[in-house]
Amino acid sequence: MSIRNAIQDQITNLHPIERKLADFILNHPREVVQLSITELAKLSGSSTATISRFCKLFHTQGFPEFKQILATEVAHQTTAPDQYQDIVAGNPLSEIVAAITANHIRSLTDTTQLLDLHQLRIAMTALNNASRIDLYGSGTSGFVAQDFFHKLIRIGKAAAVFSDPHLQLTSASSLTSHDVAIGISYSGETLETIHALQTAAERGATTLSITRFGSNTLADGAQIQLFTSSAEAGMRRGDMASRMAQLHVVDILFMGLVSEYFESYVPALERSFQTVKQHTRKEAKLR
Secondary structure (H helix, E strand, C coil): CHHHHHHHHHHHHCCHHHHHHHHHHHHCHHHHCCCCHHHHHHHHCCCHHHHHHHHHHCCCCCHHHHHHHHHHHHHCCCCCCCCCCCCCCCCCHHHHHHHHHHHHHHHHHHHHHHCCHHHHHHHHHHHHHCCCEEEEECCHHHHHHHHHHHHHHHCCCCEEEECCHHHHHHHHCCCCCCCEEEEECCCCCCHHHHHHHHHHHHCCCEEEEEEECCCCHHHHCCCEEEEECCCCHHHHHHCHHHHHHHHHHHHHHHHHHHHHCHHHHHHHHHHHHHHHHHHHHHHHHHC
């Protein structure tokens, strides 16, 4: 499940004592949810301070919240594979179709479990109040930023999207406290996106990150943090499951914004639709 995927993904970056704790949690998840922090410290050969620090690495307030998330994941565990399925050379087409479909479904399900409704509401409020919205992303994340840009301009928000690192910094340097900057990066370690969001923060803009779950530089530096699932490493070669997860978060954020501020945005959404439809008809008649 999601938090265990995140631990597995980060395990090589952990301190040896934290790594020992991570191994114990991954190998005994059902036992861990029944333990107190003192009992876990004794059984895992760590300390209560290490456990508290470890839990905060995975964006929980402490062991009680971490244990609650882990317990929910264990309770909902099914017979489905724990790992994302990679694509192997020579696989029959039917198996490739089934694997990609399963990966996408799992990615969306895991991401939904990770969504923090409180953070989503803060993000929606910030976007509604923003005079201007900057979106930063490179590679596949740049396409996701472009998708969000298209959605925002349809409801009349002043938005701009940048994938070029120089343009990201140039735009970020002109933001104010009335603006919002959004950085999108699966790894959360894309330097260009990190620098742009840091620059936006220095200018007083509200900063929002969309990254994979777990500790990463982009999320740690953002005021508002939204997370997607952590896909199995092999699948990352195609940026498939991660892209679907990012688009899932963007769609939820956009629809939540429109629903919450229905009177403001639905007329603009309808107006943009009718305008495009009208001009498309005119073009068809000229042909």
